[in-house]
Structure formats: structure tokens, C-alpha cells
Amino acid sequence: MSIDTDTARRVAKLARIRVEEDALPALAGEFNAILGFIEQMQEVDVEGVEPMVSVTPMRLKRREDVVTDGDQQDKVLANAPDAREGFFAVPKVVE
Amino acid sequence: MSDLNKLGIAEARDALKAGDFTSVELTESCLSAIDAASALNAVVHKTPDFALEQAKAADARINSEDAPALCGIPLGIKDLFCTKGIPSQAASAILDGFKPEYESTVTTKLFDAGAVMLGKLNMDEFAMGSSNETSTYGDAVNPWRREGDDTNLTPGGSSGGSASAVAADLCMAATGTDTGGSIRQPAAFTGITGIKPTYGRVSRWGIIAFASSLDQAGPMTKSVRDAAIMLEGMCGHDPLDSTSADLPVPNFEAALTGDIHGRTIGIPREYRMDGMPGEIEKLWADGTAMLKDAGAKIVDISLPHTKYALPVYYVIAPAEASSNLARYDGVRYGHRAKLDQGDGITEMYEKTRAEGFGPEVQRRVMIGTYVLSAGFYDAYYNRARQVRTLIKQDFETVFADGIDAILTPATPSSAFGLGEMADADPVQMYMNDIFTVTVNLAGLPGISVPTGLDKQGLPLGLQLIGRPWEEGDLLNTAHVLESAAGFVSKPGKWW
Numbered sequence: 001m002s003i004d005t006d007t008a009r010r011v012a013k014l015a016r017i018r019v020e021e022d023a024l025p026a027l028a029g030e031f032n033a034i035l036g037f038i039e040q041m042q043e044v045d046v047e048g049v050e051p052m053v054s055v056t057p058m059r060l061k062r063r064e065d066v067v068t069d070g071d072q073q074d075k076v077l078a079n080a081p082d083a084r085e086g087f088f089a090v091p092k093v094v095e
Numbered sequence: 096m097s098d099l100n101k102l103g104i105a106e107a108r109d110a111l112k113a114g115d116f117t118s119v120e121l122t123e124s125c126l127s128a129i130d131a132a133s134a135l136n137a138v139v140h141k142t143p144d145f146a147l148e149q150a151k152a153a154d155a156r157i158n159s160e161d162a163p164a165l166c167g168i169p170l171g172i173k174d175l176f177c178t179k180g181i182p183s184q185a186a187s188a189i190l191d192g193f194k195p196e197y198e199s200t201v202t203t204k205l206f207d208a209g210a211v212m213l214g215k216l217n218m219d220e221f222a223m224g225s226s227n228e229t230s231t232y233g234d235a236v237n238p239w240r241r242e243g244d245d246t247n248l249t250p251g252g253s254s255g256g257s258a259s260a261v262a263a264d265l266c267m268a269a270t271g272t273d274t275g276g277s278i279r280q281p282a283a284f285t286g287i288t289g290i291k292p293t294y295g296r297v298s299r300w301g302i303i304a305f306a307s308s309l310d311q312a313g314p315m316t317k318s319v320r321d322a323a324i325m326l327e328g329m330c331g332h333d334p335l336d337s338t339s340a341d342l343p344v345p346n347f348e349a350a351l352t353g354d355i356h357g358r359t360i361g362i363p364r365e366y367r368m369d370g371m372p373g374e375i376e377k378l379w380a381d382g383t384a385m386l387k388d389a390g391a392k393i394v395d396i397s398l399p400h401t402k403y404a405l406p407v408y409y410v411i412a413p414a415e416a417s418s419n420l421a422r423y424d425g426v427r428y429g430h431r432a433k434l435d436q437g438d439g440i441t442e443m444y445e446k447t448r449a450e451g452f453g454p455e456v457q458r459r460v461m462i463g464t465y466v467l468s469a470g471f472y473d474a475y476y477n478r479a480r481q482v483r484t485l486i487k488q489d490f491e492t493v494f495a496d497g498i499d500a501i502l503t504p505a506t507p508s509s510a511f512g513l514g515e516m517a518d519a520d521p522v523q524m525y526m527n528d529i530f531t532v533t534v535n536l537a538g539l540p541g542i543s544v545p546t547g548l549d550k551q552g553l554p555l556g557l558q559l560i561g562r563p564w565e566e567g568d569l570l571n572t573a574h575v576l577e578s579a580a581g582f583v584s585k586p587g588k589w590w
Contacts, residue, residue, distance in 0.1 A: 003465075007465075011465045011468070012461060014464045015417065015448075016441070016445050016448055017445060017448045017449050017460065018442075018445035018449035019449070019457075027458075027461075030458060030520070030521060031461070031462065033520045033521065033522055034409060034458075034462055034522060035462075037405070037406060037409065037525075038406045038409055039406070040402070040406045041403055041407060041410070041475075041478055041482055044403055044478075044481075044482050044485065046478060046485070049481040049484050050484055051477050051481050052481075052487065054308075055483075055487065055536075055538030056293070056294050056338075056538050056563065058295070058338070061337065061341070063334075072196075076196075076427075078194075079193055079194065079195075079196075079429070080428065081425060081426070081428075081430070082431065088426050088427060090440055091434065091438060091439050093439070093440050
């Protein structure tokens with residue numbers, strides 16, 4: 001399987017990372033090197049093998065469905081690049 | 096008293112208890128060593144005031160005799176750990192200026208035990224790298240140099256700053272994290288000890304996530320005994336991490352009996368790679384002989400899916416990273432790109448992430464995005480999870496056959512020069528983790544112990560892999576190997 005410039009452009013878009021048009025061919029080349037390496041996996045017989053979900057067998061713990069945290073708006077916003085009036089501010093999303 | 100910074104945890108603990116010196120004196124000694132070691136670029140955020148305050152509190156506690164083992168011990172903390180009010184940015188520009196409002200579970204536990212934080216340590220960006228060359232702070236430098244050569248070498252990665260700081264005696268010990276070898280490979284490159292515990296042993300809460308099913312924190316120390324002491328201080332169940340194991344924490348130091356009679360050590364034939372340097376082969380054979388002389392039974396074993404571990408890792412780790420790193424969007428913390436007139440929220444995301452992430456992180460996020468995308472999910476991600484099951488079964492089989500621990504080389508070479516891999520393709524750099532990555536995929540504990548020098552005078556390490564949750568037994572075997580190897584070399588001071 002080979003990645004072309006169009007696929008590299010689409011992946012960059014999906015990952016929300018801006019990649020300039022002239023950088024796409026080199027990026028596609030790197031993807032191909034890495035995917036070519038990964039490709040070795042295809043020779044393994046995985047018939048009937050369960051895909052791993054958890055590396056240590058464990059049941060997730062349950063707890064009462066109650067509020068355990070909260071009421072710390074200032075702390076939540078303290079590191080925001082743009083916080084206004086108790087909210088995160090972003091460019092206009094809805095017209 | 097001079098050179099206190101050269102002590103390890105156990106010696107310092109005993110001397111503090113005996114009143115030979117104070118934690119403040121010990122901490123000041125480390126702070127001076129750090130100030131004199133800027134050429135190593137190991138400590139990237141110094142916290143001297145914070146450290147001295149903690150040291151004073153520790154001294155009061157030592158005098159009151161309510162002193163845990165780590166009380167008053169100065170440590171370095173990898174930049175991946177969130178530390179309240181102190182920069183914590185995973186060596187990434189995208190977290191420029193981020194000061195967490197909370198403390199990671201590991202640092203909370205260490206501080207509760209009286210440990211002193213000297214500063215935050217350099218690393219590869221988001222722990223993605225094997226040479227500490229992807230850091231936004233610049234390269235960390237290995238205190239070791241080749242004999243008669245002043246080329247700067249890599250301390251390994253991703254915990255390169257931790258390895259460099261411990262090897263150069265800037266601290267007693269340091270925290271590291273290990274997703275594919277990031278504690279064990281740098282430990283081997285710098286002649287120190289590093290253990291990655293069983294997945295679930297140490298809470299991941301407050302550690303900036305890379306690949307959540309693989310990440311584990313552990314200590315990087317000057318001896319196996321120090322690793323036992325510090326690991327105990329880091330472990331324990333944490334309701335804030337749903338994968339944290341609810342198991343009692345053993346006294347790991349008490350497990351260091353020095354007796355491995357009757358233990359069975361496996362030597363996996365698949366780790367004998369084509370083109371393996373003769374020095375690594377000899378190191379491995381010597382280590383095997385040492386364990387045999389100490390009374391262990393040596394058995395050749397097979398872990399047939401070993402060669403697929405790196406390909407599986409380079410599907411699973413990027414997939415999880417692409418998901419974990421989606422949070423860096425310029426909204427809640429860290430860097431936001433300057434926007435042009437008319438830019439909307441998509442441009443904000445795309446520009447922020449292009450400016451904030453370095454090339455290796457961008458590459459892995461995009462690979463992860465690709466292997467999770469519609470049409471490729473089954474061929475890559477699901478298949479990788481199936482092969483991961485087989486890799487884990489390889490280990491379960493040998494453990495069921497009576498193997499107690501597995502001995503392998505830690506790395507395929509000694510430390511290489513900074514910049515020497517610049518023209519290599521990414522896959523060549525990935526080969527650094529060839530002996531360590533299986534352990535993360537199987538969730539097992541693994542420890543790297545320095546056992547020799549190569550002909551250039553650089554340290555080499557061996558890795559021991561243990562059964563799940565049996566870090567005590569693993570540390571004991573490592574302790575025997577350490578004693579037999581008698582590795583005492585230190586880097587000559589040039590910085």
C-alpha cells in the first residue's frame with residue numbers, strides 16, 4: 001500500500017495539522033517508509049486471535065454516580081490562551 | 096562536606112538519619128552541581144526555592160523521627176509529570192507556559208514521603224524519541240564521552256534529561272516514564288539503573304499521556320537498591336487512574352536478599368539479532384554466566400513473535416497518541432497560533448498544531464490518524480492488537496514453563512553521537528527500542544542494569560524481564576547481576 005500526496009494531504013487535514021503543499025511529497029515518503037515497516041505484521045496468522053483490550057486482566061472499578069469534583073472555574077480557565085467572562089474564547093464557530 | 100550530590104538514595108537516607116548532614120546541605124550540593132552543568136542541558140526548569148523549602152520541612156521531619164525512606168532526598172522530575180504551579184510541558188512548544196493547577200499522583204506520593212524536587216528534566220517531546228533530540232529545550236547531553244573524543248553523545252530517550260542528571264550526579268535519582276523503552280534505553284546509555292514496573296503498578300494520573308495502554312512511570316537511579324526504595328515510593332492504587340492496580344505495595348528493598356538459587360533464567364533466542372555487535376553478545380554471555388554462577392538455572396527459550404513487536408508498537412503507540420494529543424487545540428492551555436483576518440476555528444487548530452508540535456510528534460500523530468481511519472482500522476489497528484495478544488502469550492507460555500526472569504541486552508549499541516542519526520529515516524531510530532518494546536506490549540516489568548563498558552569506554556546495560564507484579568523478585572535478580580558485574584565506572588567530568 002502506497003501513500004500519495006493526496007492521501008498525505010487528507011491525513012494532515014484529519015489530524016488538524018497544517019502542512020504546506022510543498023512539504024507533502026516528503027511527508028508521503030516518510031509515511032511510506034514507516035508503513036512499509038509496519039507491513040511485516042501482515043504475515044502473522046491471527047485467525048481466531050482476540051485483539052488485546054487490556055494488557056493486565058482487570059475489571060474497571062465502579063463507584064457511586066455522584067459529584068466528586070467541580071466548582072473550580074478559575075483553575076480550569078487559568079491556562080487558557082483566551083478566557084473571557086468565565087468561558088474559553090475561540091473564533092466564531094456559528095454564523 | 097563536599098560531593099554530597101554523588102551519593103545515592105540509600106547512602107543519603109542512612110546518613111540523614113544518622114545526622115551526618117542535613118537535607119538542606121544535600122539539596123544545596125545538588126543545586127550547585129546543577130548550576131555547574133548547564134552544558135548537559137538536563138535540567139530545564141530549576142526550582143531551587145521550592146527545593147530548599149521542601150528540604151527544610153524534611154529536616155524537621157527527620158528530627159522528629161517520622162521519616163519515610165525518601166525523606167529529604169533530592170530528586171529530578173521528568174518534564175512529563177504535572178507539578179502544581181511549576182512549568183510542565185512535556186518538552187513541547189505546544190505547552191509553552193503551561194503551569195498545572197494540580198499535582199500528579201507520583202509527585203504527590205514522592206512529596207508526601209518527604210522527597211525534594213530540584214527541577215524539571217529534559218526529555219523527547221511528548222516522550223516520542225530515543226535520543227532526546229526532539230525536545231523543544233534542545234538536546235540533553237550524555238555526561239559520558241568516547242575515550243579521547245569530545246563529540247557530544249545522546250543520553251538516550253525519551254527520559255534523556257533524567258538519565259543525564261542521575262549519571263552526572265546532579266540529583267540522587269530521577270523519575271522517568273517508559274512507553275517503549277524510555278527508561279531502560281537511556282539508563283543503559285548512561286550507566287545507571289532504570290526499572291519500568293508492571294503496567295498498572297504506578298498511577299498515570301497527572302502524567303502527560305503519550306500511549307495510555309503502554310505508558311508506565313518508574314525510577315532511574317544509581318543502584319538497584321535505590322530503584323527498589325524509590326519504586327516503592329511511587330507505587331500504589333489510585334482511584335484517579337482506572338488502570339491502576341488495587342494491590343498492596345510490597346517492601347521491594349526487603350526483597351533484595353542476594354539469593355537466586357533455584358531461580359530459572361530464560362535466554363530468548365529471537366533476541367540474538369543478525370549483525371549484533373560482538374561486544375553486546377559478549378556482555379550478554381557474561382551476564383548469563385554471572386547469573387549461573389550465582390546459582391540460577393539457565394534455559395534457552397523462544398519468544399516467536401518478537402520480530403513483530405516494533406511494527407505492532409508503531410501502530411498502537413501512534414494510534415493512541417493521535418487520540419491523546421487531540422486535546423492540544425489552542426483552546427484550554429498552552430500555545431495558540433496568531434490568526435489572520437478571516438481565520439476560523441479550523442485554521443486555529445491547524446496552525447496551532449503545526450506551530451506547536453515538532454516534526455516527530457506531527458509524524459506520529461498523522462500515522463496514528465491514518466491507521467485509525469476508515470478502511471484501514473482493521474488492517475492496521477485491529478491486526479496490531481491481535482499480534483499484541485500473541486506477543487503477550489509468548490511470555491505467558493515461558494512463565495508457565497517455569498521461567499522466573501528473562502535476560503536480554505538492553506540496547507543494540509552504546510550511546511551514539513548527537514546528530515549522527517539526523518539523516519537516517521525514522522525507522523532506523525525506532526530500532527533502538529528493539530529489545531525493550533516487547534515488555535511494554537506485554538505489560539511486564541523490565542529493568543536495565545549497567546554491566547560493562549564497550550571498547551570506546553561507554554557503558555552498556557543488560558535487561559531483565561520479570562513476571563507481572565513480581566518486581567521484588569526481579570529487583571533481587573537485578574541486584575545479583577549488579578553485584579556480580581561490579582560496574583562502578585563514572586563519566587569523567589568535562590562539563
